[in-house]
Amino acid sequence: MALIVQKFGGTSVGTVERIEQVAEKVKKFRDGGDDIVVVVSAMSGETNRLIDLAKQISDQPVPRELDVMVSTGEQVTIALLAMALIKRGVPAVSYTGNQVRILTDSAHTKARILQIDAQRIQRDIKAGRVVVVAGFQGVDEKGNITTLGRGGSDTTGVALAAALKADECQIYTDVDGVYTTDPRVVAKAQRLDKITFEEMLEMASLGSKVLQIRAVEFAGKYSVPLRVLHSFQEGPGTLITLDEEESMEQPIISGIAFNRDEAKLTIRGVPDTPGVAFKILGPISAANVEVDMIVQNVAHDNTTDFTFTVHRNDYNNALQVLQSIANEMGAREVIGDTDIAKVSIVGVGMRSHAGVASRMFEALAKENINIQMISTSEIKVSVVIEEKYLELAVRALHTAFELDAPAAGNTAE
Amino acid sequence: MALIVQKFGGTSVGTVERIEQVAEKVKKFRDGGDDIVVVVSAMSGETNRLIDLAKQISDQPVPRELDVMVSTGEQVTIALLAMALIKRGVPAVSYTGNQVRILTDSAHTKARILQIDAQRIQRDIKAGRVVVVAGFQGVDEKGNITTLGRGGSDTTGVALAAALKADECQIYTDVDGVYTTDPRVVAKAQRLDKITFEEMLEMASLGSKVLQIRAVEFAGKYSVPLRVLHSFQEGPGTLITLDEEESMEQPIISGIAFNRDEAKLTIRGVPDTPGVAFKILGPISAANVEVDMIVQNVAHDNTTDFTFTVHRNDYNNALQVLQSIANEMGAREVIGDTDIAKVSIVGVGMRSHAGVASRMFEALAKENINIQMISTSEIKVSVVIEEKYLELAVRALHTAFELDAPAAGNTAE
Numbered sequence: 022m023a024l025i026v027q028k029f030g031g032t033s034v035g036t037v038e039r040i041e042q043v044a045e046k047v048k049k050f051r052d053g054g055d056d057i058v059v060v061v062s063a064m065s066g067e068t069n070r071l072i073d074l075a076k077q078i079s080d081q082p083v084p085r086e087l088d089v090m091v092s093t094g095e096q097v098t099i100a101l102l103a104m105a106l107i108k109r110g111v112p113a114v115s116y117t118g119n120q121v122r123i124l125t126d127s128a129h130t131k132a133r134i135l136q137i138d139a140q141r142i143q144r145d146i147k148a149g150r151v152v153v154v155a156g157f158q159g160v161d162e163k164g165n166i167t168t169l170g171r172g173g174s175d176t177t178g179v180a181l182a183a184a185l186k187a188d189e190c191q192i193y194t195d196v197d198g199v200y201t202t203d204p205r206v207v208a209k210a211q212r213l214d215k216i217t218f219e220e221m222l223e224m225a226s227l228g229s230k231v232l233q234i235r236a237v238e239f240a241g242k243y244s245v246p247l248r249v250l251h252s253f254q255e256g257p258g259t260l261i262t263l264d265e266e267e268s269m270e271q272p273i274i275s276g277i278a279f280n281r282d283e284a285k286l287t288i289r290g291v292p293d294t295p296g297v298a299f300k301i302l303g304p305i306s307a308a309n310v311e312v313d314m315i316v317q318n319v320a321h322d323n324t325t326d327f328t329f330t331v332h333r334n335d336y337n338n339a340l341q342v343l344q345s346i347a348n349e350m351g352a353r354e355v356i357g358d359t360d361i362a363k364v365s366i367v368g369v370g371m372r373s374h375a376g377v378a379s380r381m382f383e384a385l386a387k388e389n390i391n392i393q394m395i396s397t398s399e400i401k402v403s404v405v406i407e408e409k410y411l412e413l414a415v416r417a418l419h420t421a422f423e424l425d426a427p428a429a430g431n432t433a434e
Numbered sequence: 435m436a437l438i439v440q441k442f443g444g445t446s447v448g449t450v451e452r453i454e455q456v457a458e459k460v461k462k463f464r465d466g467g468d469d470i471v472v473v474v475s476a477m478s479g480e481t482n483r484l485i486d487l488a489k490q491i492s493d494q495p496v497p498r499e500l501d502v503m504v505s506t507g508e509q510v511t512i513a514l515l516a517m518a519l520i521k522r523g524v525p526a527v528s529y530t531g532n533q534v535r536i537l538t539d540s541a542h543t544k545a546r547i548l549q550i551d552a553q554r555i556q557r558d559i560k561a562g563r564v565v566v567v568a569g570f571q572g573v574d575e576k577g578n579i580t581t582l583g584r585g586g587s588d589t590t591g592v593a594l595a596a597a598l599k600a601d602e603c604q605i606y607t608d609v610d611g612v613y614t615t616d617p618r619v620v621a622k623a624q625r626l627d628k629i630t631f632e633e634m635l636e637m638a639s640l641g642s643k644v645l646q647i648r649a650v651e652f653a654g655k656y657s658v659p660l661r662v663l664h665s666f667q668e669g670p671g672t673l674i675t676l677d678e679e680e681s682m683e684q685p686i687i688s689g690i691a692f693n694r695d696e697a698k699l700t701i702r703g704v705p706d707t708p709g710v711a712f713k714i715l716g717p718i719s720a721a722n723v724e725v726d727m728i729v730q731n732v733a734h735d736n737t738t739d740f741t742f743t744v745h746r747n748d749y750n751n752a753l754q755v756l757q758s759i760a761n762e763m764g765a766r767e768v769i770g771d772t773d774i775a776k777v778s779i780v781g782v783g784m785r786s787h788a789g790v791a792s793r794m795f796e797a798l799a800k801e802n803i804n805i806q807m808i809s810t811s812e813i814k815v816s817v818v819i820e821e822k823y824l825e826l827a828v829r830a831l832h833t834a835f836e837l838d839a840p841a842a843g844n845t846a847e
Contacts, residue, residue: 037487037490037491040491041491071510074450074510074514075513075514075517077450078450078453078454078514078517078518078521079517079518079520079521082517083516083517083520085527086513086514086516086517086520086528087513087517089509089512089513089516089528089530090509090510090513090514092509093506093509093510096502096503096505096506096509097484097487097503097506099502100488100499100500100502100503101487101488101491101499101503103496103499103502104488104491104492104495104496104499104500105491105492107492107496107499108491108492114498115499115502117502117579119532120577120578120579164533165533166530166533
């Protein structure tokens with residue numbers, strides 16, 4: 022008799038048939054004795070259809086009105102799922118973000134949840150009803166409809182689970198769990214039974230786009246056990262928890278993440294004086310370019326080199342800004358490279374194990390892969406390498422850290 | 435400087451282009467110094483699309499959930515229109531029924547408005563904003579989303595105009611006003627400048643489907659001046675008012691209404707005893723058949739004949755019920771006819787003019803049209819005739835009551 026919040030994304034509710042399948046799944050859990058709150062997204066394609074309609078009126082639709090429109094997507098899904106449940110004899114009721122009351126700030130199209138009123142839902146649960154809640158949306162203090170931004174339904178699910186003190190928040194998606202790395206790159210990648218919130222955050226931000234980062238942060242902050250599962254396949258999925266102890270018995274490294282969306286920029290021979298980093302990155306940030314890795318090595322001859330990475334889409338923009346900075350500072354030159362990739366090893370085991378980074382560098386050296394940049398955090402070591410070596414590097418690291426599945430081949434079906 | 439509520443139906447907002455046209459029209463009124471509240475329906479076709487989607491889940495979707503779904507139609511339109519206004523430099527804000535707070539009873543899919551909170555809208559008007567409100571929808575005391583049933587947007591418009599004490603409620607539609615009769619039947623039909631609420635009610639219930647009956651009733655009850663106008667053509671339209679005096683100078687009869695959706699049933703030779711009407715109509719009503727005209731003539735030989743009309747769709751059902759009643763009562767026989775039409779003359783002038791009915795009968799007699807049933811009210815005389823004479827009868831009456839346009843041809847463009 023657990024209270025479970027289940028979240029189904031746009032693909033899982035993309036057609037009437039799939040909504041019926043979701044209803045079957047919910048019914049099965051409920052028949053097993055659990056109390057269920059379901060969070061759903063808009064049917065896949067619907068949000069884009071609505072945004073396209075708005076763009077026919079205006080290139081930059083007023084955010085308040087865009088939220089009024091786009092929030093109708095989930096509103097349709099909650100009604101359809103509630104109908105499908107009731108048809109199966111499962112008492113159910115649907116609520117919009119406003120009806121629950123999911124209170125958010127007023128940052129339209131990217132609002133943040135401030136508070137959730139759990140009373141109404143708790144009354145329904147007590148009365149034996151499955152509650153179906155619209156993800157991705159809320160309402161501000163003045164009663165304006167808000168949306169949480171793309172992928173916000175995950176956040177709704179976690180926030181509801183926290184407010185209801187649910188036993189678990191299950192995120193149903195199109196993969197059967199979190200993997201040690203991308204199975205398309207490494208055939209021997211394995212599904213993880215467990216991963217910590219911190220590891221998940223490092224994996225997610227590096228391109229393993231299984232869960233929305235905000236949802237994982239939220240789950241970590243409120244200690245909501247989070248499970249990633251496949252919508253239409255059976256299986257235990259991957260549990261994301263606070264629980265570090267058990268994971269200590271697991272490999273030191275939980276996974277290999279990578280990212281080929283970045284580009285590298287270097288400004289050479291800048292005067293080694295205080296404030297130089299700000300002089301360089303201030304204008305970059307003012308140009309709305311987000312910076313990922315930053316490396317500055319020790320100076321020689323009173324000048325230093327300063328390197329950072331940005332998203333490839335921002336490369337040209339950043340290059341221009343950097344060139345005018347270089348002129349002003351009297352720097353020697355600006356160079357850049359878009360053919361790079363970032364590879365990271367992630368694992369809380371690193372905290373208690375020495376020599377993890379050197380084991381990584383050794384594995385790369387064995388394959389003759391040159392490391393261009395290094396950056397480390399408590400549970401992650403990232404390197405930038407030439408893009409063409411990406412797959413080779415990921416596979417070498419996957420083997421070196423003993424992540425390969427025991428039998429040959431992919432354990433994912 | 436008037437406060438005007440303008441209502442645009444589904445066809446008037448059926449495409450993005452039309453929504454832009456509506457925005458232009460609203461802007462023009464506002465530039466002229468008026469305060470405007472706009473009520474809109476769902477884009478044409480959208481409500482049916484949503485209902486079809488629901489029917490894929492269930493033949494009889496739960497009404498509460500159907501309302502959650504269907505109400506998204508207007509929610510999309512209000513946002514689009516608000517965007518189109520803001521793009522034109524007109525400050526605007528959209529509200530759903532729930533946001534306004536249009537309080538209704540809980541009769542999902544056919545709710546009735548109980549109360550409208552005017553404060554929020556009044557604040558916006560004071561701040562110089564055009565307020566765009568979703569028609570057709572509201573919210574019950576418990577916060578459940580409700581809809582008013584088909585055509586309910588007219589009612590929303592009138593109810594808002596009443597709550598805001600607006601100077602006029604303008605209903606924009608695909609005709610340029612209310613006509614003396616259907617211009618497709620009588621080429622010389624004329625647009626009426628004015629008509630009273632009572633006349634409009636009689637015209638509307640008889641098939642001149644320009645306005646929803648509930649909206650007219652509401653407007654009459656709260657003395658809201660109502661004007662029917664064409665969405666995309668210029669013109670004064672038809673004003674619907676309480677004001678009878680002026681219309682006295684107009685023709686005695688305002689219009690000729692007609693209806694070919696009815697069928698006639700007669701039960702012959704029933705005992706002429708008290709309670710016979712109830713014995714007959716009780717079971718008919720219990721079978722969910724609505725009865726329109728009822729005629730019972732004086733008895734002879736202690737038996738009487740009892741005739742009534744129903745919608746043609748209900749004819750077979752009513753006939754069955756009537757036959758079993760006839761057996762129980764020992765009536766002589768049951769006969770029926772579906773090839774009938776009802777023609778009515780409508781006008782408040784009747785109250786102060788004698789001989790209106792006989793003038794009607796004279797005109798029909800001249801054309802050799804036999805009258806099968808007669809029913810009268812204070813401002814209406816209706817007759818049932820053979821269906822094939824319908825057009826002939828309507829034209830004859832239109833001429834007899836001097837309603838023909840002075841020049842030959844139709845004054846409607």
